[in-house]
Amino acid sequence: MFGPGLAALIGLFMLTVIYRFDGMSEIQRNLGLSSQSLLLIGLVSYLVGAALAVPVGLLLGARFPTAVTIPALGFLFFGVLLAAFADAGGLLLVGRAFTGLGTGAAAGATVALILKLRERRGVVAGVTAALAVLALVLAPVIGQLISEAVGFRVIQLAAIPFLLIALIANAVLGFVTLAAAKRQVPPIPYGMPAPPAGPVGPAGFTGDPWQSGGA
Template sequence: MHVTPPPPHVTRPVVEPVWWQVFGPGFAALVGLFMLTVVHRFDGRSALQLDLGLSGQSVLLIVLLPYLVATALAVPVGLLLGARFPTAVTVPAIGFLFLGVLLTAFTPGSGLLLAGRALSGLGTGAAAGAAVALILKLRAGRGVVAGVAAASGALALLLAPVVGRLISDALGFRVSQLAAIPFLLVALIVSAVLGLVKLTAANRRVPPHGVPYPPAGFTGGP
């Protein structure tokens, strides 16, 4: 009796990342870096510090340090998982940034402010780690993409206090925080679209069920 053998197990081929995949986590990381320094000023006390009555030591311990520590803790997660699961890392990172921005914007005191800054730091670290992981896996254009990403990050850190001061002086520090929400929504949409594009491209590389790849050197002849 003829027994039909089971179909061969088909595995998805490993797809190397391409430069455009860096846009999702990279843009989210830029927003996070911007939010890191937007509450500070180069020439004196920030609007956040004045409105909440914080001392210089409190700004260091509640505003800056939690952000930096949370970022440092989340970067390894992005580095480990970001290259393989960029969308799965970036979307929660944007969620953390979103919650952190809201808590910081509507904080009545130091407790929620610390939590908001820590959540924003987690999102920034995870997104930055994922972006770096993708860049390290690139086969073409790695140097160019890395240079653009580094320059953009430095520019975000330097411009944020200037932009934050302009917005805060006119509308208050809370508005300077809420101004990040549209950019986070753009980062979320970009990450979701790029994730769908990557999934579609991966599915096209998988042969139909039960049809294995032809062996190497096969030409289709008898």
């Protein structure tokens, strides 16, 4: 769960990092966006992308968590880059949609893995939900501090090292899981054992009415 969970938390952080609690955000001011435009571009496009990708994560995440999470991180990476270098609302909208796709796939895979647990499912679900809420709440505060100091583009680019860490972690976990699965498969013998011979009766009769040891 660590791999897709980390990717989902990064995506949730990026969901609210472009906002602030006490007024107009830096990205809204720099791109000249109205409140309605920021709502459409920053939130609606993100949620639409997430809604499209969540079913994929739910269906495939429990069986193929690495195969789902690595492309999700790719979407997140691409979306963050587009948002970082956006000079207009259109490019920002595309970037937010890609970020939503990555977040939705990773979140769906995380939920699928939680549902697969047989023990401590409630504890894991509670901790995961608490971390998700924490990421959503802290993101505007951290985003405001960084954006006011060095601009809104830096807070987008700051997500890239964490995405790379998540990508490496998922790749390593995938290799470990694959190696463990191979060790559990019993070796296949080189040859099939010969079928047992039929009972040999008196006078060399083998049990087959068409073959016998006699004349």
